[in-house]
């Protein structure tokens with residue numbers, strides 16, 4: 001593909017046309033490599049793997065060898081487009097309408113990556129931000145360390161300004177904890193509930209507590225932590241059958257009041273307290289990123305301009 005790398009709009013369009021729904025590379029890194037290499041960048045493509053997580057392709061492109069070493073960090077993966085019929089523009093066409101560029105990833109963050117490339121500086125691009133974030137940035141950083149490469153400055157091009165460009169500078173990231181809860185019941189006929197144990201109302205009660213209890217009140221640097229139920233699933237198609245189990249997934253974005261072990265303990269406590277009153281049997285499984293690997297991975301804060 002021939003793209004003028006110095007034109008961030010054309011490059012953003014070309015990147016949007018790569019269907020890089022996480023964890024798929026979708027041609028996005030290949031495209032970047034094809035514009036960076038001729039410009040003199042040394043490109044390294046690396047695929048990292050971890051049991052239980054999808055393999056992720058990464059690209060590290062470097063130009064020059066002297067200090068300071070400025071790094072641009074970004075990701076080319078995007079979240080799934082969802083219901084295609086609900087889009088007024090095709091999500092992977094990179095269309096411009098009335099002077100605005102539309103498409104999945106235009107903001108988060110193919111636009112940012114295209115601006116990096118257009119700025120023609122040292123470059124670090126990962127394809128694993130919208131997924132579990134195991135085989136991306138963390139491993140690229142390990143790889144750099146093993147090669148004795150040190151970054152002096154790193155610019156992350158995430159779209160984090162709520163209203164206008166520059167209204168907020170984030171210098172850190174909240175932790176992200178994902179949990180799946182499965183409430184176990186006993187299958188039975190809806191006409192004979194005494195012979196069954198319906199897990200749905202029990203799950204609803206637990207989720208109600210998780211969604212309504214205050215996690216914390218925020219800190220000087222961060223908003224209050226928040227919990228969002230994102231998946232609710234009952235594997236049952238029969239209206240007259242009480243199902244055997246009901247499951248839900250929720251995600252917590254937590255501030256610096258917490259560390260991964262303490263927020264997990266909080267979730268366990270809340271689930272146990274809710275379950276105790278209704279005699280619910282359940283399993284809880286945690287995943288997610290944040291400070292999973294290192295319990296003090298971030299200590300930074302957003303700076304708000306008044």
Ligand SMILES: [Zn+2]
Pocket residue numbers: 075108109129158159
């Ligand atoms: Zn992003």
